[in-house]
Amino acid sequence: MKTSTCSLLLTGLFSLGSTFASADNTSAALEAFAEGLGLSSSDIAGRAESYDAGGDNVDISCSLLSLLFPESTVLPGAEAVYTSKVGINWSVRAHLTPTCIFSPNATSAAATGVKIAAFLNTPFAIRSGGHTPDPGAASIERGVLFSLENLNEVTVDHENGVARIGPGNRWISVYEKCESEDVLVVGGRVAPVGVGGLVTGGGLSFLSGTEGFAADTVKNFQVVLASGEVVNANATSHSDLWWALKGGSNNFGLITRIDLATIAKPSGLIYGGTLYFLPYQYPAIISAIKAFQEKGQIEDPKAAIISSFIRMPSQSAELLTLQVFHQDPEGTVPPSLQAFFDVGPFQNTASVRPLSSLANEIYAMESVPVARQAFRDLSVGVSEEMYQYAVDLFASTYTALDNVPGFLGSFTYQPISTAMVDVANATGGRAMGVPRVPHVWFCLNAMWAEEADDELVLGTGKAFMEKLAEKSRELGVEEGFFYLNDAAADQGVMESYGEEVVERLRGVSAVYDEGKVFQKLVKGGFKLW
Numbered sequence: 001m002k003t004s005t006c007s008l009l010l011t012g013l014f015s016l017g018s019t020f021a022s023a024d025n026t027s028a029a030l031e032a033f034a035e036g037l038g039l040s041s042s043d044i045a046g047r048a049e050s051y052d053a054g055g056d057n058v059d060i061s062c063s064l065l066s067l068l069f070p071e072s073t074v075l076p077g078a079e080a081v082y083t084s085k086v087g088i089n090w091s092v093r094a095h096l097t098p099t100c101i102f103s104p105n106a107t108s109a110a111a112t113g114v115k116i117a118a119f120l121n122t123p124f125a126i127r128s129g130g131h132t133p134d135p136g137a138a139s140i141e142r143g144v145l146f147s148l149e150n151l152n153e154v155t156v157d158h159e160n161g162v163a164r165i166g167p168g169n170r171w172i173s174v175y176e177k178c179e180s181e182d183v184l185v186v187g188g189r190v191a192p193v194g195v196g197g198l199v200t201g202g203g204l205s206f207l208s209g210t211e212g213f214a215a216d217t218v219k220n221f222q223v224v225l226a227s228g229e230v231v232n233a234n235a236t237s238h239s240d241l242w243w244a245l246k247g248g249s250n251n252f253g254l255i256t257r258i259d260l261a262t263i264a265k266p267s268g269l270i271y272g273g274t275l276y277f278l279p280y281q282y283p284a285i286i287s288a289i290k291a292f293q294e295k296g297q298i299e300d301p302k303a304a305i306i307s308s309f310i311r312m313p314s315q316s317a318e319l320l321t322l323q324v325f326h327q328d329p330e331g332t333v334p335p336s337l338q339a340f341f342d343v344g345p346f347q348n349t350a351s352v353r354p355l356s357s358l359a360n361e362i363y364a365m366e367s368v369p370v371a372r373q374a375f376r377d378l379s380v381g382v383s384e385e386m387y388q389y390a391v392d393l394f395a396s397t398y399t400a401l402d403n404v405p406g407f408l409g410s411f412t413y414q415p416i417s418t419a420m421v422d423v424a425n426a427t428g429g430r431a432m433g434v435p436r437v438p439h440v441w442f443c444l445n446a447m448w449a450e451e452a453d454d455e456l457v458l459g460t461g462k463a464f465m466e467k468l469a470e471k472s473r474e475l476g477v478e479e480g481f482f483y484l485n486d487a488a489a490d491q492g493v494m495e496s497y498g499e500e501v502v503e504r505l506r507g508v509s510a511v512y513d514e515g516k517v518f519q520k521l522v523k524g525g526f527k528l529w
């Protein structure tokens with residue numbers, strides 16, 4: 001091996017492991033393993049003694065990664081790079097300090113990394129865009145963080161009707177590339193959100209009314225299994241894994257490429273924008289949302305909306321933003337969306353534009369200083385009374401947090417149609433167990449500045465959503481489904497898919513990950529057991 005600054009760090013790292021019990025047989029096992037990776041015995045000479053077959057061997061894992069991939073492995077000593085990589089996570093709560101950060105630039109490197117972690121029993125986390133707010137889902141305190149920003153291919157294959165997308169991409173790069181080739185894919189609505197997490201968590205898109213969730217449009221997942229083997233999961237090969245990954249998140253392997261079906265769309269042009277409303281208009285908007293779910297969305301599935309009630313005490317502002325969207329760029333207000341315009345927005349940006357422009361607009365609108373963030377969600381059936389109750393409770397609950405520094409609360413209504421759910425019948429099914437009725441996914445997003453307020457903000461959010469769940473039971477509109485991508489760590493996402501699905505997912509895990517590497521070593525996220 002070439003000597004590099006990284007190998008100088010090895011000495012220090014290995015000395016950290018000197019307290020581990022050593023045994024000839026375990027040292028020999030490590031030496032044999034390292035040799036299998038192409039390292040000579042002199043590369044690890046004098047270091048294998050620290051190997052502890054029962055320990056987490058995290059320092060050894062980081063050392064092997066540094067030896068094999070010096071350009072892709074960052075240790076805390078490399079302050080500026082390390083700090084900027086830690087800061088990729090959207091929420092400050094998720095800015096944990098991994099023992100090392102490994103950013104593979106090829107599938108083969110990612111596979112070697114997984115092999116190392118699995119062999120050495122080292123905890124690891126997988127991060128694509130890092131937009132999960134809870135700590136530990138895509139970040140780790142002691143262990144290896146696989147940070148996938150270098151897996152950023154976007155290739156449009158017109159002949160096969162797919163875009164091959166590295167999971168480390170943000171949707172904005174995907175859309176810009178696709179638009180330049182006159183196609184679109186089904187993905188996130190906000191520019192910087194990551195591909196890997198959104199797709200494996202389901203993926204609600206502006207295009208979902210006709211195309212289903214992003215996961216439904218996956219033609220192929222390229223996956224590194226716990227053994228380090230790389231497989232393609234699709235309709236004809238490893239189809240059980242393909243199904244499981246559509247909502248199964250990080251439970252089965254590390255995904256290194258996702259092939260999404262493309263939709264022809266010249267220059268990516270759509271119709272869309274944001275309408276802004278004031279609190280006195282909320283009841284009218286709520287009626288219009290209900291009517292949209294009962295008629296507009298059914299008769300015109302190419303139309304979509306997402307509405308967020310926002311409290312921004314620092315600006316003394318309370319408002320509602322409502323994105324309107326239509327797949328056909330007609331230039332006039334689509335009849336299915338007219339009712340929202342009739343309420344009289346005080347500002348309106350709707351126009352014909354590329355999807356990337358809308359994704360950027362929403363991002364710019366949502367941009368706040370780097371903050372502590374939390375999500376929590378709930379699904380409820382269509383009910384004007386429920387929707388109005390929720391927005392009233394949001395206002396009355398959150399006045400109590402007006403003095404929390406940096407507080408911003410956003411409470412979002414995302415209408416889900418039966419047609420969206422049914423798309424999976426034609427696309428090989430999905431693990432994500434969405435109720436087959438029109439309903440809404442509520443998502444609460446709280447942002448704040450100081451750790452000292454964590455308990456207050458998180459506790460308030462939990463109590464607020466529990467009250468909503470209680471009300472939904474009272475009104476008979478409880479759906480019991482938690483959408484993975486908007487859920488808090490303590491919400492029973494997998495259980496909400498239903499017992500049968502969970503059993504099937506566990507079966508898939510037993511086939512592809514017998515040693516439960518992605519359950520025991522990848523601790524963050526929503527697990528199967």
Ligand SMILES: Cc1cc2nc3c(=O)[nH]c(=O)nc-3n(C[C@H](O)[C@H](O)[C@H](O)COP(=O)(O)OP(=O)(O)OC[C@H]3O[C@@H](n4cnc5c(N)ncnc54)[C@H](O)[C@@H]3O)c2cc1C
Binds near residue numbers: 128131201203
């Ligand atoms: C501003 C904002 C806007 C959003 N808009 C939408 C939206 O329009 N539609 C929607 O459905 N959701 C949306 N979300 C939610 C979003 O889908 C989730 O936050 C999602 O996790 C983001 O993906 P990511 O790659 O950034 O996630 P990460 O935080 O990197 O990962 C999320 C989870 O997936 C796992 N994972 C990630 N990549 C891989 C991989 N390659 N292999 C195996 N496991 C992996 C991680 O380990 C982690 O547990 C939004 C979130 C934010 C903050």
